[in-house]
Amino acid sequence: MSYVARADRPADKAARYAEVAEEIASVLDGEPNRIARMATLSSMLADAFPAFFWTGFYLVDEAKQNELVVGPYQGTLGCLRIPFGRGVCGAAAAQQKTQVVPDVHAFPGHIACDSRSASEIVAPVFDAEGKLIAVFDVDATEKNAFDQVDAEWLERILQRAFAA
Numbered sequence: 001m002s003y004v005a006r007a008d009r010p011a012d013k014a015a016r017y018a019e020v021a022e023e024i025a026s027v028l029d030g031e032p033n034r035i036a037r038m039a040t041l042s043s044m045l046a047d048a049f050p051a052f053f054w055t056g057f058y059l060v061d062e063a064k065q066n067e068l069v070v071g072p073y074q075g076t077l078g079c080l081r082i083p084f085g086r087g088v089c090g091a092a093a094a095q096q097k098t099q100v101v102p103d104v105h106a107f108p109g110h111i112a113c114d115s116r117s118a119s120e121i122v123a124p125v126f127d128a129e130g131k132l133i134a135v136f137d138v139d140a141t142e143k144n145a146f147d148q149v150d151a152e153w154l155e156r157i158l159q160r161a162f163a164a
């Protein structure tokens with residue numbers, strides 16, 4: 001089943017998220033490797049929602065304080081490193097809070113890895129101890145692609161995958 005994410009169809013979108021959340025949990029069951037889990041989650045979400053143009057993780061770089069380094073993703077070339085506080089990913093990391101950006105060109109300091117990105121959502125990713133380990137970034141080529149339904153479901157999926 002394919003579904004084109006649109007903020008004006010929240011009910012359909014929530015139903016699709018509910019379905020894919022179960023599929024992800026089932027595929028990840030018993031796999032302890034974090035990179036394998038991130039790669040699988042990115043692939044399954046990108047495949048479930050055709051509007052997801054860039055879908056993936058930026059990891060907190062343990063070697064460098066306050067810097068993100070690109071992790072597993074689906075999509076066109078992403079920037080390799082993002083300092084905390086820069087762009088949407090950096091804001092999500094610094095504030096440890098999901099950012100929903102209807103128009104990336106109106107976001108101060110937005111990092112344009114691909115000029116086709118028009119809207120974006122970035123959620124922080126925590127481990128079981130509540131430590132920030134990454135952010136999960138989804139970009140769309142349409143403006144206003146993401147809303148509170150995406151924020152709630154992505155947070156739930158990430159919590160189950162990395163903090164449970």
Ligand code: SME
Pocket residue numbers: 054077078079082086087088089090109110111112113114117120137139
């Ligand atoms: N647009 C992001 C950068 C990462 S990419 O789009 C893959 C940002 O401003 O955080």
